[in-house]
């Protein structure tokens with residue numbers, strides 16, 4: 001999943017529309033911008049709040065970034081085999097997964113979860129995978 005996101009290969013609304021699908025192009029998380037991979041994972045207001053909370057949780061101080069800066073930052077912080085880098089990787093992977101899942105649940109099941117609920121799921125995932 002993380003690799004597909006980094007390569008820009010997940011099926012966001014902008015990609016589906018290019019293939020001629022008649023769909024709502026609006027981001028389901030913020031409902032203010034068209035959904036693209038860059039928007040969904042780094043530009044979205046909803047996702048930005050989630051990243052800010054995760055960074056604070058991991059005691060990392062950095063502003064939310066756009067796509068290119070965000071990917072470079074991820075490469076730098078997740079490099080190596082230290083326990084800290086492993087926790088960052090697990091957190092990042094879980095966050096990407098739950099952001100994508102939330103977007104899809106809103107489209108296909110009309111279910112909405114709060115940022116707090118998603119953070120709880122990410123924390124559980126990190127806890128179970130890190131021990």
Ligand SMILES: [Zn+2]
Nearest residue numbers: 027029030044
């Ligand atoms: Zn959005």
